[in-house]
Amino acid sequence: MRKIILPMSVSLDGFFAGPEGEIDWHMVDDELHRYVNEQLRPMGAFISGRVTHELMAEYWPTADSDPSASPPEVEFAGIWREMPKIVYSRTLQKADWNTTVKHEVVPAEIEALKAWPGGDLVIGGANLAATFRQYDLIDAYRLYVHPVLLGTGKRLFPTSYSDTHKLRLVETRTFGNGVVLLHHERVRTAE
Numbered sequence: 001m002r003k004i005i006l007p008m009s010v011s012l013d014g015f016f017a018g019p020e021g022e023i024d025w026h027m028v029d030d031e032l033h034r035y036v037n038e039q040l041r042p043m044g045a046f047i048s049g050r051v052t053h054e055l056m057a058e059y060w061p062t063a064d065s066d067p068s069a070s071p072p073e074v075e076f077a078g079i080w081r082e083m084p085k086i087v088y089s090r091t092l093q094k095a096d097w098n099t100t101v102k103h104e105v106v107p108a109e110i111e112a113l114k115a116w117p118g119g120d121l122v123i124g125g126a127n128l129a130a131t132f133r134q135y136d137l138i139d140a141y142r143l144y145v146h147p148v149l150l151g152t153g154k155r156l157f158p159t160s161y162s163d164t165h166k167l168r169l170v171e172t173r174t175f176g177n178g179v180v181l182l183h184h185e186r187v188r189t190a191e
Contacts, residue, residue: 001114001115002044002113002114002115002116002118002119002120002121003114003120003121003139003140003185004047004110004114004120004121004122004123004132004137004138004139004140005043005120005121005122005123005138005139005140005141005142006122006123006129006132006138006140006141006142007036007039007040007122007124007142007143007144008126008129008141008142008143008144008156009023009026009028009143009144009146009179010143010144010145010146010156011025011145011146011148011149011150011153012145012146012147012148012149013149013150013151014155014156014157015150015152015153015154015155015156016126016153016154016155016156017126017153017154018150018152018153018154019152019153019154021154025146025148025150026146027146027147027148027177027178027179029175029176029177030070030071030072031175031176031177032144032175032177032179033070033072033073033076034072034075035173035175035181036076037072037075037076037079039142040076040079040083040122041079042119042120043083043119043120043121043122044084044116044118044119044120044121045083045084045085045086045118045119045121045122046080046083046084046085046086046121046122046124047085047086047087047088047121047122047123047124047128048085048086048087048088048123048124048125048128049087049088049089049124049125049127049128050087050088050089050091050092051125051127052124052125052128053085053087053089053092053095053099053124053125056080056124057095057096057097060076060077060080060081061077061080061081061096061097062077063076063077064077064078080097081097081098082098083098084098084099084100085097085098085099085100086099086100086101086102087099087100087101087102088102088103088104088105088128088131089101089102089103090103090104105128105131105132105135105137107135107137110132110135110137111137120140123138126154126156129156130158133157133165136163136165136186138186139185139186140170140183140184140185140186141167141182141183141184141185142181142182142183143156143181143182143183143184144179144180144181145179145180145181145182146178146179147178147179147180165186165187166186166187167184167185167186167187168184168185168187169182169183169184170183170184170185171183
């Protein structure tokens with residue numbers, strides 16, 4: 001069965017973005033970008049919310065035609081274009097770039113999608129991730145902890161969760177720029 005994986009860059013104090021959504025503090029160099037590309041290349045689909053999808057669609061479809069793009073950026077542009085995408089939005093009616101639009105998260109549909117053959121599914125966007133977390137649909141977390149303290153901003157994990165989910169650490173990795181990967185998988189008990 002496929003897994004739903006949440007990869008997300010966060011500050012040391014737990015923010016995925018600054019107060020206005022800024023992510024200019026992300027320390028993505030070629031080493032980290034190559035690693036992320038290796039992780040994303042075999043995935044079965046990108047799942048995101050509208051805002052994340054629109055941000056990605058603004059840049060990545062043609063990023064490899066930018067002469068200043070690094071080799072990992074050129075590679076990711078191809079990965080992004082070719083990967084099937086599912087966008088959850090209440091307002092978006094259609095989207096380009098191999099994208100299916102869904103209007104609401106239905107847990108039974110997600111479980112059925114996980115049962116299909118193919119690579120794991122990667123989720124993007126903190127708001128959508130919060131909805132998937134609420135329904136206990138996330139199987140793995142790959143948090144890229146950047147060595148920066150923002151002090152304020154948008155938290156990846158709101159404090160409104162009332163249930164506990166046990167996780168098991170399966171990998172750590174320190175990159176040359178100081179970013180640390182913490183890869184955890186959801187511990188599920190037999191029901």
